[in-house]
Amino acid sequence: MGLDIRWPIGLMFLVVGLLMVIAGFTVPPEQLQRSLGININLMWGVGLLVFGGLMTFFAWRGSQKNGQNPPGK
Amino acid sequence: MHDINLGVIDYAILLVYVAAVLGIGFALRRYMKSSRDFLITGRTIPTWVTGLAFISANLGALELVGMAASGAKYGIATSHFYWVGAIPAMVFLAVFMMPFYYGSKARSVPEYLKMRFDERVRALNSISFAVMTLLASGISMNALAKLLNQLLGWNYNVSLWICSVVVMVYVLKGGLTSAIYTEVLQFFMIVLGFAPVVYLGLKDVGGWGSMNQSLQQVAANPAALNLGTNANYNANAWTSAWEPLLAGPEKNPMGVDWFAMVFGLGFVLSFGYWCTNFLVVQRAMAAKNMTAARNTPLVAAVPKMLFPALVIVPGMIAVALMSNPQKGYRIPPPPLDQAVYVKAEAVVKSAATQPPDAAFQLVAQAVGKKMDPAKVAALIKDHAAQPLPMPAFKQRLDESITEYDYDGVIISLVKRYCPTGLLGLALTALLASFMSGMAGNVTAFNTVWTYDLYQAYIAKNKSDEHYLWMGRAVTVVGVLLSIGTAYFARLYNNAMDVIQLVFGFVNAPLFATFLLGMFWARATGTGAFLGLLGGTATSALFHALTIAKDNAPGLKGGYLHVAHVFPSEMAQNFWLAAFAFTACFILTLVISLLTQRTKTDEELKGLVYSLTPKIKDEDQPFYLRPAVIGVVLLAACVVLNIIFW
Numbered sequence: 001m002g003l004d005i006r007w008p009i010g011l012m013f014l015v016v017g018l019l020m021v022i023a024g025f026t027v028p029p030e031q032l033q034r035s036l037g038i039n040i041n042l043m044w045g046v047g048l049l050v051f052g053g054l055m056t057f058f059a060w061r062g063s064q065k066n067g068q069n070p071p072g073k
Numbered sequence: 074m075h076d077i078n079l080g081v082i083d084y085a086i087l088l089v090y091v092a093a094v095l096g097i098g099f100a101l102r103r104y105m106k107s108s109r110d111f112l113i114t115g116r117t118i119p120t121w122v123t124g125l126a127f128i129s130a131n132l133g134a135l136e137l138v139g140m141a142a143s144g145a146k147y148g149i150a151t152s153h154f155y156w157v158g159a160i161p162a163m164v165f166l167a168v169f170m171m172p173f174y175y176g177s178k179a180r181s182v183p184e185y186l187k188m189r190f191d192e193r194v195r196a197l198n199s200i201s202f203a204v205m206t207l208l209a210s211g212i213s214m215n216a217l218a219k220l221l222n223q224l225l226g227w228n229y230n231v232s233l234w235i236c237s238v239v240v241m242v243y244v245l246k247g248g249l250t251s252a253i254y255t256e257v258l259q260f261f262m263i264v265l266g267f268a269p270v271v272y273l274g275l276k277d278v279g280g281w282g283s284m285n286q287s288l289q290q291v292a293a294n295p296a297a298l299n300l301g302t303n304a305n306y307n308a309n310a311w312t313s314a315w316e317p318l319l320a321g322p323e324k325n326p327m328g329v330d331w332f333a334m335v336f337g338l339g340f341v342l343s344f345g346y347w348c349t350n351f352l353v354v355q356r357a358m359a360a361k362n363m364t365a366a367r368n369t370p371l372v373a374a375v376p377k378m379l380f381p382a383l384v385i386v387p388g389m390i391a392v393a394l395m396s397n398p399q400k401g402y403r404i405p406p407p408p409l410d411q412a413v414y415v416k417a418e419a420v421v422k423s424a425a426t427q428p429p430d431a432a433f434q435l436v437a438q439a440v441g442k443k444m445d446p447a448k449v450a451a452l453i454k455d456h457a458a459q460p461l462p463m464p465a466f467k468q469r470l471d472e473s474i475t476e477y478d479y480d481g482v483i484i485s486l487v488k489r490y491c492p493t494g495l496l497g498l499a500l501t502a503l504l505a506s507f508m509s510g511m512a513g514n515v516t517a518f519n520t521v522w523t524y525d526l527y528q529a530y531i532a533k534n535k536s537d538e539h540y541l542w543m544g545r546a547v548t549v550v551g552v553l554l555s556i557g558t559a560y561f562a563r564l565y566n567n568a569m570d571v572i573q574l575v576f577g578f579v580n581a582p583l584f585a586t587f588l589l590g591m592f593w594a595r596a597t598g599t600g601a602f603l604g605l606l607g608g609t610a611t612s613a614l615f616h617a618l619t620i621a622k623d624n625a626p627g628l629k630g631g632y633l634h635v636a637h638v639f640p641s642e643m644a645q646n647f648w649l650a651a652f653a654f655t656a657c658f659i660l661t662l663v664i665s666l667l668t669q670r671t672k673t674d675e676e677l678k679g680l681v682y683s684l685t686p687k688i689k690d691e692d693q694p695f696y697l698r699p700a701v702i703g704v705v706l707l708a709a710c711v712v713l714n715i716i717f718w
Binding site (some may be wrong): 012026027035047048054 | 080082085086089093096097100101122254257258265269273277278489490491492493494495497
């Protein structure tokens with residue numbers, strides 16, 4: 001099949017990670033009492049960005065090797 | 074229960090996820106040219122993808138919600154479903170059974186049965202599988218939509234329909250390939266969405282060691298938390314997997330002994346599920362070659378082995394939290410209908426004039442649940458002094474109920490720990506599990522319907538275009554029927570019990586048929602067919618004659634006569650499976666010996682172990698050979714069992 005699943009996974013987690021990082025800066029501190037005072041959005045957001053980045057990187061490297069294009073066309 | 078509000082970011086995360094799964098469906102649309110592309114994929118998918126899809130299809134919402142519930146009820150012993158049940162079964166599937174499924178070129182598990190035995194066995198298996206799959210899908214959808222409704226205040230119908238339509242669209246566009254690819258994405262979503270919740274929960278209860286200490290106090294006096302009246306539990310009833318089990322059924326909250334566990338769950342139920350259920354086997358059959366197909370369950374086994382940390386630990390965290398009053402946490406009570414609240418309010422008002430004992434009886438009767446006398450008395454007193462507004466009254470009444478709705482554990486923890494942002498991620502993970510389970514059911518159903526029922530019995534020799542059209546049409550029908558089942562399960566409270574009962578009847582004997590079919594060339598079609606029927610009849614009879622402690626005869630068993638009482642429903646289920654398997658095994662064996670073989674050795678080549686040339690893995694490096702990986706996985710399982718002994 002011509003779709004490398006690492007593209008959608010990688011790109012989705014990059015966007016979700018970004019949203020979490022934004023939440024890390026915008027969510028009011030009193031909400032963070034729920035997460036025991038930890039800014040879990042920022043921490044986990046960065047984690048997701050790294051995961052998404054790695055997936056995208058491997059997808060890109062795979063496409064260089066096989067001459068496949070990103071999803072879409 | 075208070076509703077919780079989602080922020081813009083929460084909705085944004087949800088939308089990004091939905092866009093991603095739909096995008097996968099649309100990207101794959103142009104590859105769907107024949108019914109094979111749509112229903113069984115072009116068999117070109119890489120192993121890591123089929124492997125993750127293999128467990129993701131099984132990781133439906135019921136699995137997540139149910140395993141957390143069992144973690145709370147039974148503690149770490151729930152891991153037997155993984156380390157005794159799933160992993161050995163997956164290794165067996167990979168090493169011994171996959172060569173026949175993949176090598177026979179069958180397009181489905183029922184089709185393999187037709188090649189090995191005859192049309193009758195295929196018809197029996199495909200009909201029961203198609204019905205069960207739809208029912209399972211509906212049950213799971215009902216369970217999740219209900220939880221979202223009760224705990225988050227989301228509209229039941231909207232949750233149900235939106236999720237179903239999303240699944241329908243991406244399956245219609247990209248067929249099984251699309252289901253498999255999205256399952257991989259959903260796998261990562263589920264793991265990465267729940268991991269931080271588990272982390273926060275563990276941190277809150279003071280880490281693993283401190284959680285275990287709390288759980289030991291709970292085991293010493295479970296009645297204090299209304300977790301059962303048995304005061305005989307081992308001190309490590311919630312924290313050790315084997316010791317309480319070996320000490321006997323009265324020493325562990327599951328109420329089972331080691332034999333029922335190892336034979337009933339480990340051997341019969343788990344092997345029956347993982348090795349014969351087309352829902353999961355279909356994923357392995359989509360792999361690109363024989364080695365990849367055999368390695369699929371092995372790739373799946375690695376994360377599966379670690380899942381208890383994600384799905385069982387939350388249940389244990391919930392109980393540990395409850396044992397510490399300062400945390401102000403309880404597992405949610407079973408939800409009541411609005412009508413019950415109204416009735417209870419009137420009763421509470423009028424009960425103020427009654428003597429305390431009689432007043433308590435009246436209220437408990439009106440609510441229909443076990444209640445705490447002191448809290449009910451206080452509620453009656455306060456309500457008489459100054460009538461409480463309905464929301465406050467509801468909350469006080471809920472707090473007085475001493476029963477638990479264990480299925481609410483996961484969502485209650487998500488609500489407790491997740492600020493906006495993480496909340497969106499965790500809820501998306503929950504919806505992802507819902508969708509992966511449903512897509513798994515729908516894609517297995519449409520293949521079995523199109524190839525094993527429609528093509529085999531209704532419309533033979535049509536063009537492939539016709540079958541592709543049928544595959545698509547039945548995808549829509551399957552989704553609609555699942556939605557119908559969901560409403561049915563919602564309408565009748567005991568619909569779920571009935572359905573699960575039927576699962577048990579049909580699934581328990583099935584593994585015996587496959588075992589004899591694959592490893593004994595002498596097994597005949599008549600033997601397999603009658604054995605399977607006999608096994609199912611045995612389950613039904615066993616259920617009619619036994620019952621679990623504290624259950625009234627009826628749906629839960631014992632309606633003909635109570636010949637034996639089990640300490641728990643779980644023990645009853647495990648023993649039922651053991652009996653049904655044995656009956657099917659013996660019947661198939663005896664009837665096969667009494668009947669003529671209809672298939673020659675030549676016809677059974679590739680279908681039966683002794684008549685099939687052994688697969689040589691010598692061209693593979695040793696660390697990629699399924700047998701080697703299988704042994705390593707089993708060893709890892711043994712180590713896990715010893716660590717949590």
